[in-house]
Amino acid sequence: MFSISLVLTLICLCEVQTSLGHHPDLKNVAYSKKVTLSSRYHRVHYPGWNAVNGVLSDFAHSGHERSPWLRIDLGRNFRIHEIEVFARSDCCTHQLHDVDVKVGKRTHRMRLCGHITGYTRTGGRMAVWCPNHTVGRYVQIQIVKGVSNYLSPAEVVVWGKPVHGGF
Template sequence: MDCLIENLALKGTATQSSTYNTFEAQNAIDGLRHGAGQAAYCCITGNQYNPWWRLDLQNNYEISTVIITARSDCCVDQTNGAEIRIGNSLENNGNNNPRCAVTSGFLARRTITYSCGVMEGRYVNVILYGKTNYLSLCEVEVYGTENVALKGTAIQSSTYNTFGALNAIDGRRYGAGEAAYCCITGNQYNPWWRLDLQNNYEISTVIITARSDGSVDQTNGAEIRIGNSLENNGNNNPRCNVTSGFQLGYTISYSCHGMEGRYVNAIMAGRTSHLTLCEVEVYGKRHIKKYFLRLKFSSSVDAVAVRGKILHQLQSALGLIISDFKLSWTQIPKKEKQEHLDGGECTHWF
Protein backbone atom coordinates (compact mmCIF):
# COMPACT_ATOMS: atom_id res chain seq x y z
CA MET A 1 0.00 0.00 0.00
CA ASP A 2 2.33 2.70 1.28
CA CYS A 3 6.02 2.85 1.95
CA LEU A 4 7.16 2.72 5.57
CA ILE A 5 6.97 6.40 6.49
CA GLU A 6 6.36 6.61 10.23
CA ASN A 7 6.57 4.09 13.04
CA LEU A 8 3.15 4.62 14.64
CA ALA A 9 4.12 2.57 17.69
CA LEU A 10 6.24 5.48 18.93
CA LYS A 11 3.03 7.49 19.42
CA GLY A 12 1.41 4.82 21.57
CA THR A 13 1.46 3.32 25.04
CA ALA A 14 1.97 -0.34 25.95
CA THR A 15 0.89 -2.75 28.65
CA GLN A 16 1.45 -6.47 29.22
CA SER A 17 -0.06 -9.32 31.19
CA SER A 18 2.76 -9.30 33.77
CA THR A 19 6.34 -8.04 34.03
CA TYR A 20 9.52 -10.01 34.65
CA ASN A 21 12.05 -8.02 36.67
CA THR A 22 12.28 -4.51 35.14
CA PHE A 23 11.56 -5.50 31.53
CA GLU A 24 8.44 -3.36 31.11
CA ALA A 25 6.01 -3.18 28.20
CA GLN A 26 7.18 0.28 27.06
CA ASN A 27 10.63 -1.14 26.29
CA ALA A 28 9.19 -2.63 23.10
CA ILE A 29 8.29 0.82 21.73
CA ASP A 30 11.33 2.86 22.78
CA GLY A 31 12.76 2.98 19.25
CA LEU A 32 15.74 0.77 20.17
CA ARG A 33 15.89 -2.66 18.59
CA HIS A 34 19.05 -3.73 20.43
CA GLY A 35 21.21 -2.57 23.30
CA ALA A 36 24.20 -3.71 25.29
CA GLY A 37 23.47 -6.22 28.05
CA GLN A 38 21.11 -9.10 28.65
CA ALA A 39 17.73 -8.43 26.97
CA ALA A 40 18.55 -4.71 27.09
CA TYR A 41 15.64 -2.52 25.98
CA CYS A 42 13.31 -5.53 25.67
CA CYS A 43 9.99 -6.23 27.36
CA ILE A 44 9.45 -9.59 29.07
CA THR A 45 6.33 -10.89 30.77
CA GLY A 46 6.33 -13.28 33.68
CA ASN A 47 6.35 -17.03 33.03
CA GLN A 48 2.62 -17.63 32.66
CA TYR A 49 -0.13 -19.19 30.56
CA ASN A 50 -1.14 -17.08 27.51
CA PRO A 51 1.30 -14.20 28.14
CA TRP A 52 0.39 -11.10 26.11
CA TRP A 53 1.53 -7.59 25.23
CA ARG A 54 -0.72 -4.79 23.93
CA LEU A 55 -0.01 -1.53 22.12
CA ASP A 56 -2.58 1.29 22.20
CA LEU A 57 -2.00 3.55 19.19
CA GLN A 58 -4.34 6.19 20.69
CA ASN A 59 -6.17 6.43 17.37
CA ASN A 60 -7.67 4.25 14.68
CA TYR A 61 -5.24 3.32 11.88
CA GLU A 62 -5.10 1.23 8.75
CA ILE A 63 -2.16 -1.03 9.56
CA SER A 64 -0.12 -2.56 6.77
CA THR A 65 3.04 -3.82 8.50
CA VAL A 66 4.23 -4.99 11.92
CA ILE A 67 7.97 -5.47 12.51
CA ILE A 68 9.23 -7.45 15.52
CA THR A 69 12.77 -7.82 16.86
CA ALA A 70 13.83 -10.74 19.08
CA ARG A 71 16.39 -10.86 21.88
CA SER A 72 20.04 -10.88 20.86
CA ASP A 73 21.30 -13.04 23.75
CA CYS A 74 18.97 -16.06 23.89
CA CYS A 75 15.43 -17.30 24.36
CA VAL A 76 13.93 -16.84 20.88
CA ASP A 77 11.27 -19.38 21.89
CA GLN A 78 9.82 -16.48 23.88
CA THR A 79 9.15 -14.66 20.59
CA ASN A 80 8.46 -17.46 18.10
CA GLY A 81 4.87 -18.68 17.82
CA ALA A 82 3.20 -15.48 19.01
CA GLU A 83 -0.03 -14.32 17.38
CA ILE A 84 -0.22 -10.69 16.18
CA ARG A 85 -3.77 -9.39 16.54
CA ILE A 86 -5.15 -6.03 15.42
CA GLY A 87 -8.50 -4.35 16.04
CA ASN A 88 -10.62 -2.00 18.12
CA SER A 89 -11.97 -4.38 20.77
CA LEU A 90 -10.65 -4.74 24.31
CA GLU A 91 -12.52 -8.01 24.83
CA ASN A 92 -10.11 -10.51 26.42
CA ASN A 93 -7.59 -7.65 26.72
CA GLY A 94 -7.66 -7.21 22.93
CA ASN A 95 -6.54 -10.78 22.25
CA ASN A 96 -9.78 -11.65 20.43
CA ASN A 97 -9.19 -9.12 17.65
CA PRO A 98 -8.52 -10.42 14.10
CA ARG A 99 -5.18 -12.11 13.52
CA CYS A 100 -2.53 -10.64 11.22
CA ALA A 101 0.15 -13.32 11.49
CA VAL A 102 1.95 -15.82 13.73
CA THR A 103 5.62 -15.14 14.42
CA SER A 104 8.18 -17.69 13.30
CA GLY A 105 11.76 -18.00 12.10
CA PHE A 106 13.35 -15.93 14.84
CA LEU A 107 17.00 -16.39 15.64
CA ALA A 108 18.97 -14.28 18.10
CA ARG A 109 18.86 -10.58 17.21
CA ARG A 110 16.70 -11.17 14.14
CA THR A 111 14.14 -8.60 12.98
CA ILE A 112 11.21 -9.96 10.94
CA THR A 113 8.52 -8.05 9.03
CA TYR A 114 4.89 -9.23 8.91
CA SER A 115 2.47 -7.93 6.30
CA CYS A 116 -1.07 -7.38 7.54
CA GLY A 117 -2.58 -6.32 4.21
CA VAL A 118 -4.85 -3.53 5.37
CA MET A 119 -6.13 -4.20 8.89
CA GLU A 120 -7.98 -1.51 10.79
CA GLY A 121 -7.53 -0.94 14.49
CA ARG A 122 -6.33 0.98 17.49
CA TYR A 123 -4.82 -1.97 19.36
CA VAL A 124 -1.96 -4.27 18.35
CA ASN A 125 -1.56 -7.37 20.51
CA VAL A 126 1.09 -10.07 20.64
CA ILE A 127 0.12 -13.23 22.52
CA LEU A 128 1.75 -16.64 23.04
CA TYR A 129 -1.61 -18.38 22.85
CA GLY A 130 -2.00 -21.76 24.50
CA LYS A 131 1.53 -21.76 25.97
CA THR A 132 3.08 -21.31 29.39
CA ASN A 133 6.18 -19.24 28.82
CA TYR A 134 7.69 -15.79 29.01
CA LEU A 135 6.88 -13.43 26.11
CA SER A 136 9.87 -11.36 24.99
CA LEU A 137 9.76 -8.50 22.48
CA CYS A 138 12.77 -6.25 21.98
CA GLU A 139 11.00 -3.90 19.59
CA VAL A 140 7.60 -3.73 17.93
CA GLU A 141 7.21 -1.31 15.03
CA VAL A 142 3.85 -0.57 13.41
CA TYR A 143 3.42 1.08 10.04
CA GLY A 144 0.25 2.15 8.32
CA THR A 145 -1.78 5.17 7.48
CA GLU A 146 -3.64 7.62 9.68
CA ASN A 147 -7.28 8.70 9.36
CA VAL A 148 -6.42 12.00 7.68
CA ALA A 149 -10.07 13.11 7.70
CA LEU A 150 -9.56 14.15 11.33
CA LYS A 151 -7.15 16.85 10.11
CA GLY A 152 -9.66 18.32 7.65
CA THR A 153 -12.73 20.53 7.52
CA ALA A 154 -16.12 19.70 6.04
CA ILE A 155 -19.09 21.47 4.46
CA GLN A 156 -22.31 20.24 2.87
CA SER A 157 -24.91 21.50 0.43
CA SER A 158 -27.42 22.22 3.21
CA THR A 159 -28.03 21.17 6.80
CA TYR A 160 -31.01 19.42 8.29
CA ASN A 161 -31.71 20.57 11.83
CA THR A 162 -28.38 20.58 13.75
CA PHE A 163 -26.71 17.71 11.87
CA GLY A 164 -23.76 19.69 10.53
CA ALA A 165 -21.05 18.52 8.12
CA LEU A 166 -18.34 18.29 10.79
CA ASN A 167 -20.23 15.51 12.57
CA ALA A 168 -18.94 13.11 9.91
CA ILE A 169 -15.30 13.73 10.89
CA ASP A 170 -15.55 13.90 14.68
CA GLY A 171 -13.97 10.47 15.16
CA ARG A 172 -17.20 8.91 16.48
CA ARG A 173 -18.98 6.35 14.37
CA TYR A 174 -21.93 5.94 16.72
CA GLY A 175 -23.61 7.68 19.59
CA ALA A 176 -26.72 7.40 21.71
CA GLY A 177 -29.82 9.03 20.26
CA GLU A 178 -31.38 9.59 16.84
CA ALA A 179 -28.64 9.99 14.18
CA ALA A 180 -26.28 11.08 16.96
CA TYR A 181 -22.94 12.40 15.68
CA CYS A 182 -24.10 12.13 12.04
CA CYS A 183 -24.30 14.80 9.36
CA ILE A 184 -27.53 15.17 7.36
CA THR A 185 -28.25 17.52 4.48
CA GLY A 186 -31.66 18.96 3.72
CA ASN A 187 -34.03 17.04 1.44
CA GLN A 188 -32.86 18.35 -1.93
CA TYR A 189 -31.76 17.44 -5.45
CA ASN A 190 -28.11 16.26 -5.66
CA PRO A 191 -27.27 16.64 -1.95
CA TRP A 192 -23.52 16.59 -1.33
CA TRP A 193 -20.88 16.64 1.41
CA ARG A 194 -17.25 17.70 0.95
CA LEU A 195 -14.11 17.11 3.01
CA ASP A 196 -11.12 19.41 2.58
CA LEU A 197 -7.98 17.55 3.70
CA GLN A 198 -5.95 20.80 3.63
CA ASN A 199 -3.24 19.01 1.65
CA ASN A 200 -2.83 16.73 -1.34
CA TYR A 201 -2.98 13.01 -0.48
CA GLU A 202 -2.73 9.68 -2.25
CA ILE A 203 -5.90 8.08 -0.89
CA SER A 204 -6.06 4.32 -0.51
CA THR A 205 -9.29 3.83 1.42
CA VAL A 206 -12.50 5.65 2.36
CA ILE A 207 -14.58 4.16 5.18
CA ILE A 208 -18.20 5.24 5.68
CA THR A 209 -20.58 4.50 8.55
CA ALA A 210 -24.38 4.67 8.19
CA ARG A 211 -27.05 5.55 10.75
CA SER A 212 -27.85 2.90 13.34
CA ASP A 213 -31.48 3.94 13.83
CA GLY A 214 -32.87 4.09 10.30
CA SER A 215 -32.81 5.77 6.86
CA VAL A 216 -29.92 3.83 5.33
CA ASP A 217 -31.32 4.82 1.92
CA GLN A 218 -29.81 8.23 2.72
CA THR A 219 -26.34 6.63 2.61
CA ASN A 220 -26.71 3.95 -0.08
CA GLY A 221 -26.08 5.09 -3.65
CA ALA A 222 -23.77 8.00 -2.90
CA GLU A 223 -20.83 8.62 -5.24
CA ILE A 224 -17.42 9.04 -3.59
CA ARG A 225 -15.33 11.49 -5.61
CA ILE A 226 -11.70 12.49 -5.03
CA GLY A 227 -9.58 15.18 -6.62
CA ASN A 228 -8.22 18.73 -6.52
CA SER A 229 -10.92 20.59 -8.42
CA LEU A 230 -13.69 22.68 -6.85
CA GLU A 231 -15.66 22.76 -10.10
CA ASN A 232 -19.29 22.00 -9.26
CA ASN A 233 -18.32 22.08 -5.57
CA GLY A 234 -15.85 19.25 -6.15
CA ASN A 235 -18.50 16.87 -7.44
CA ASN A 236 -16.91 16.62 -10.89
CA ASN A 237 -13.71 15.06 -9.54
CA PRO A 238 -12.92 11.41 -10.49
CA ARG A 239 -15.11 8.75 -8.90
CA CYS A 240 -13.69 6.21 -6.46
CA ASN A 241 -16.85 4.19 -5.83
CA VAL A 242 -20.60 4.20 -5.22
CA THR A 243 -21.85 3.24 -1.77
CA SER A 244 -24.07 0.19 -1.46
CA GLY A 245 -24.97 -2.61 0.92
CA PHE A 246 -25.58 -0.44 3.99
CA GLN A 247 -27.83 -1.73 6.74
CA LEU A 248 -28.40 -0.17 10.16
CA GLY A 249 -25.10 0.79 11.76
CA TYR A 250 -22.97 -0.72 9.01
CA THR A 251 -19.42 0.48 8.38
CA ILE A 252 -18.16 -0.25 4.85
CA SER A 253 -14.67 0.25 3.41
CA TYR A 254 -14.08 1.40 -0.18
CA SER A 255 -10.70 0.99 -1.90
CA CYS A 256 -9.61 4.00 -3.95
CA HIS A 257 -6.21 2.66 -5.08
CA GLY A 258 -4.08 5.72 -4.38
CA MET A 259 -6.33 8.32 -6.00
CA GLU A 260 -4.75 11.75 -5.63
CA GLY A 261 -6.60 14.73 -4.22
CA ARG A 262 -7.29 17.29 -1.56
CA TYR A 263 -11.08 16.98 -1.65
CA VAL A 264 -13.28 13.98 -0.87
CA ASN A 265 -16.94 14.33 -1.83
CA ALA A 266 -20.02 12.21 -1.28
CA ILE A 267 -22.98 13.08 -3.54
CA MET A 268 -26.40 11.58 -4.21
CA ALA A 269 -26.23 12.36 -7.93
CA GLY A 270 -29.55 12.59 -9.77
CA ARG A 271 -31.69 12.10 -6.67
CA THR A 272 -33.85 14.18 -4.38
CA SER A 273 -33.05 13.00 -0.88
CA HIS A 274 -31.30 13.72 2.38
CA LEU A 275 -27.64 12.63 2.47
CA THR A 276 -26.62 11.09 5.79
CA LEU A 277 -23.07 10.17 6.86
CA CYS A 278 -22.33 9.18 10.45
CA GLU A 279 -18.57 8.99 9.94
CA VAL A 280 -16.22 9.33 6.99
CA GLU A 281 -12.66 8.07 7.48
CA VAL A 282 -9.96 8.64 4.89
CA TYR A 283 -6.65 6.76 4.81
CA GLY A 284 -3.68 7.60 2.65
CA LYS A 285 -0.33 9.33 2.55
CA ARG A 286 0.77 12.86 1.70
CA HIS A 287 1.45 13.28 -1.98
CA ILE A 288 5.00 14.58 -2.07
CA LYS A 289 6.76 15.71 -5.23
CA LYS A 290 10.55 15.44 -5.39
CA TYR A 291 12.74 17.72 -7.46
CA PHE A 292 16.49 17.36 -7.97
CA LEU A 293 18.67 20.44 -8.44
CA ARG A 294 22.30 20.54 -9.48
CA LEU A 295 24.13 23.39 -7.74
CA LYS A 296 27.46 24.93 -8.59
CA PHE A 297 28.90 27.63 -6.34
CA SER A 298 32.17 29.23 -5.31
CA SER A 299 33.43 28.99 -1.74
CA SER A 300 36.75 29.63 -0.06
CA VAL A 301 35.87 27.29 2.81
CA ASP A 302 35.40 23.54 2.85
CA ALA A 303 31.80 23.09 1.65
CA VAL A 304 31.72 19.54 2.96
CA ALA A 305 32.32 20.75 6.51
CA VAL A 306 29.67 23.48 6.33
CA ARG A 307 27.15 21.76 4.05
CA GLY A 308 24.51 21.84 6.79
CA LYS A 309 24.86 25.62 7.10
CA ILE A 310 24.72 26.06 3.32
CA LEU A 311 21.51 24.03 3.16
CA HIS A 312 19.98 26.08 6.00
CA GLN A 313 20.79 29.38 4.27
CA LEU A 314 19.36 28.16 0.98
CA GLN A 315 16.21 26.88 2.71
CA SER A 316 15.74 30.25 4.45
CA ALA A 317 16.15 32.16 1.19
CA LEU A 318 13.72 29.97 -0.76
CA GLY A 319 11.28 30.03 2.15
CA LEU A 320 10.51 33.66 1.33
CA ILE A 321 8.80 32.60 -1.91
CA ILE A 322 8.00 28.87 -1.42
CA SER A 323 6.17 27.20 1.48
CA ASP A 324 6.00 23.62 2.75
CA PHE A 325 9.24 22.20 1.35
CA LYS A 326 12.39 20.55 2.63
CA LEU A 327 15.90 20.46 1.17
CA SER A 328 18.46 17.70 1.56
CA TRP A 329 21.74 16.72 -0.07
CA THR A 330 21.65 13.64 -2.29
CA GLN A 331 25.46 13.53 -2.27
CA ILE A 332 28.33 15.27 -0.50
CA PRO A 333 29.56 18.42 -2.34
CA LYS A 334 32.54 17.79 -4.60
CA LYS A 335 35.40 20.20 -5.22
CA GLU A 336 36.54 21.49 -8.60
CA LYS A 337 39.43 23.94 -9.05
CA GLN A 338 39.65 26.28 -12.01
CA GLU A 339 42.56 28.46 -13.03
CA HIS A 340 42.05 32.09 -14.12
CA LEU A 341 43.90 33.75 -16.99
CA ASP A 342 45.81 35.90 -14.52
CA GLY A 343 47.22 32.77 -12.92
CA GLY A 344 44.86 32.82 -9.97
CA GLU A 345 42.77 29.91 -8.82
CA CYS A 346 39.08 29.59 -7.89
CA THR A 347 37.42 26.72 -6.06
CA HIS A 348 33.99 25.65 -7.25
CA TRP A 349 31.72 23.16 -5.56
CA PHE A 350 28.97 21.13 -7.17
Protein backbone atom coordinates (compact mmCIF):
# COMPACT_ATOMS: atom_id res chain seq x y z
CA MET A 1 0.00 0.00 0.00
CA PHE A 2 2.85 2.38 0.87
CA SER A 3 4.51 1.92 -2.54
CA ILE A 4 1.26 2.71 -4.37
CA SER A 5 0.87 5.92 -2.36
CA LEU A 6 4.48 6.86 -3.06
CA VAL A 7 4.06 6.29 -6.80
CA LEU A 8 0.87 8.38 -6.90
CA THR A 9 2.56 11.19 -4.96
CA LEU A 10 5.51 11.19 -7.37
CA ILE A 11 3.16 11.27 -10.36
CA CYS A 12 1.37 14.31 -8.89
CA LEU A 13 4.69 16.01 -8.19
CA CYS A 14 5.90 15.45 -11.75
CA GLU A 15 2.62 16.75 -13.16
CA VAL A 16 2.90 20.00 -11.21
CA GLN A 17 6.62 20.48 -11.97
CA THR A 18 6.49 20.00 -15.73
CA SER A 19 3.62 20.26 -18.12
CA LEU A 20 3.38 19.17 -21.74
CA GLY A 21 1.09 22.15 -22.39
CA HIS A 22 3.76 24.78 -21.74
CA HIS A 23 6.78 25.98 -23.66
CA PRO A 24 9.88 24.00 -22.60
CA ASP A 25 11.57 27.21 -21.33
CA LEU A 26 8.84 27.61 -18.68
CA LYS A 27 9.19 26.00 -15.27
CA ASN A 28 7.13 26.09 -12.10
CA VAL A 29 9.24 28.81 -10.46
CA ALA A 30 7.10 28.76 -7.29
CA TYR A 31 7.93 25.19 -6.31
CA SER A 32 9.28 25.04 -2.71
CA LYS A 33 9.53 28.82 -2.40
CA LYS A 34 8.69 30.87 0.70
CA VAL A 35 4.97 31.55 1.18
CA THR A 36 3.30 34.07 3.47
CA LEU A 37 -0.39 33.96 4.37
CA SER A 38 -2.33 37.03 5.53
CA SER A 39 -3.38 34.90 8.54
CA ARG A 40 -3.26 31.25 9.57
CA TYR A 41 -6.08 28.86 10.28
CA HIS A 42 -5.49 27.26 13.72
CA ARG A 43 -1.85 28.44 13.70
CA VAL A 44 -0.18 25.04 13.23
CA HIS A 45 -2.27 23.42 10.51
CA TYR A 46 -2.27 24.07 6.77
CA PRO A 47 0.89 26.22 6.39
CA GLY A 48 1.49 28.36 3.32
CA TRP A 49 4.21 26.10 1.94
CA ASN A 50 1.53 23.45 1.31
CA ALA A 51 0.49 25.60 -1.67
CA VAL A 52 3.88 25.22 -3.40
CA ASN A 53 4.97 21.69 -2.48
CA GLY A 54 3.76 19.97 -5.65
CA VAL A 55 1.16 17.89 -3.81
CA LEU A 56 -2.46 18.47 -4.78
CA SER A 57 -3.93 16.52 -1.85
CA ASP A 58 -2.97 19.05 0.85
CA PHE A 59 -3.58 22.78 1.04
CA ALA A 60 -2.71 26.10 2.64
CA HIS A 61 -5.43 27.78 4.72
CA SER A 62 -5.87 31.35 5.92
CA GLY A 63 -7.91 32.46 8.87
CA HIS A 64 -11.40 33.90 8.41
CA GLU A 65 -10.93 37.54 7.40
CA ARG A 66 -11.74 40.22 4.87
CA SER A 67 -9.71 39.82 1.65
CA PRO A 68 -7.34 37.00 2.65
CA TRP A 69 -4.19 36.63 0.58
CA LEU A 70 -1.29 34.29 -0.10
CA ARG A 71 2.07 35.67 -1.30
CA ILE A 72 4.92 33.67 -2.83
CA ASP A 73 8.50 34.98 -2.73
CA LEU A 74 10.19 33.54 -5.81
CA GLY A 75 13.61 34.59 -4.47
CA ARG A 76 14.49 36.66 -7.54
CA ASN A 77 12.81 38.17 -10.58
CA PHE A 78 11.27 35.93 -13.21
CA ARG A 79 9.37 36.63 -16.41
CA ILE A 80 5.91 35.31 -15.50
CA HIS A 81 3.79 33.71 -18.20
CA GLU A 82 0.89 32.02 -16.41
CA ILE A 83 -0.33 31.44 -12.86
CA GLU A 84 -2.52 28.45 -12.01
CA VAL A 85 -4.45 28.09 -8.77
CA PHE A 86 -5.80 24.66 -7.89
CA ALA A 87 -8.79 24.22 -5.58
CA ARG A 88 -8.97 21.67 -2.80
CA SER A 89 -10.11 18.22 -3.90
CA ASP A 90 -12.02 17.37 -0.71
CA CYS A 91 -14.47 20.26 -0.31
CA CYS A 92 -14.83 23.98 0.18
CA THR A 93 -15.03 25.52 -3.29
CA HIS A 94 -16.45 28.62 -1.59
CA GLN A 95 -12.92 29.24 -0.26
CA LEU A 96 -11.52 30.02 -3.72
CA HIS A 97 -13.43 32.67 -5.63
CA ASP A 98 -13.16 36.17 -7.07
CA VAL A 99 -9.36 36.23 -6.94
CA ASP A 100 -6.97 38.99 -7.96
CA VAL A 101 -3.58 37.71 -9.08
CA LYS A 102 -0.76 40.24 -8.72
CA VAL A 103 2.94 40.17 -9.61
CA GLY A 104 5.64 42.60 -8.54
CA LYS A 105 9.30 43.18 -7.93
CA ARG A 106 8.42 44.49 -4.45
CA THR A 107 5.52 43.62 -2.15
CA HIS A 108 4.28 47.21 -2.01
CA ARG A 109 4.38 47.73 -5.80
CA MET A 110 2.47 44.83 -7.28
CA ARG A 111 0.48 45.01 -10.51
CA LEU A 112 -2.65 43.13 -11.43
CA CYS A 113 -1.81 40.21 -13.68
CA GLY A 114 -5.41 39.07 -13.91
CA HIS A 115 -8.71 38.56 -12.13
CA ILE A 116 -10.73 35.37 -11.80
CA THR A 117 -14.47 35.93 -11.31
CA GLY A 118 -16.70 33.41 -9.60
CA TYR A 119 -16.09 30.02 -8.04
CA THR A 120 -14.28 26.92 -9.23
CA ARG A 121 -15.35 23.31 -8.76
CA THR A 122 -13.91 20.93 -6.17
CA GLY A 123 -10.41 20.04 -7.38
CA GLY A 124 -10.73 22.61 -10.16
CA ARG A 125 -8.14 24.86 -11.75
CA MET A 126 -8.17 28.61 -12.24
CA ALA A 127 -5.62 30.19 -14.59
CA VAL A 128 -4.42 33.69 -15.38
CA TRP A 129 -2.13 34.51 -18.31
CA CYS A 130 -0.02 37.54 -17.53
CA PRO A 131 0.57 40.35 -20.02
CA ASN A 132 3.80 40.13 -22.06
CA HIS A 133 6.92 41.27 -20.24
CA THR A 134 5.44 40.69 -16.77
CA VAL A 135 8.43 40.46 -14.44
CA GLY A 136 8.40 40.00 -10.71
CA ARG A 137 9.76 38.34 -7.60
CA TYR A 138 6.45 38.20 -5.72
CA VAL A 139 3.15 36.60 -6.72
CA GLN A 140 0.02 37.22 -4.67
CA ILE A 141 -3.46 35.77 -4.87
CA GLN A 142 -6.22 37.50 -2.92
CA ILE A 143 -9.97 37.07 -2.57
CA VAL A 144 -11.44 40.49 -3.29
CA LYS A 145 -15.19 39.91 -2.93
CA GLY A 146 -17.23 39.29 0.19
CA VAL A 147 -17.24 40.55 3.76
CA SER A 148 -15.20 37.71 5.26
CA ASN A 149 -13.60 34.62 3.70
CA TYR A 150 -11.15 31.78 4.07
CA LEU A 151 -8.53 31.23 1.35
CA SER A 152 -7.46 27.58 1.00
CA PRO A 153 -5.76 26.71 -2.32
CA ALA A 154 -4.34 23.24 -2.83
CA GLU A 155 -1.54 24.48 -5.06
CA VAL A 156 -0.32 27.62 -6.82
CA VAL A 157 1.84 27.05 -9.89
CA VAL A 158 3.75 29.97 -11.42
CA TRP A 159 5.01 29.30 -14.94
CA GLY A 160 7.99 31.48 -15.70
CA LYS A 161 11.62 31.68 -16.70
CA PRO A 162 14.66 33.51 -15.35
CA VAL A 163 15.18 37.12 -16.33
CA HIS A 164 18.44 37.84 -18.14
CA GLY A 165 19.80 41.27 -18.95
CA GLY A 166 18.20 44.57 -18.04
CA PHE A 167 14.66 43.42 -17.21
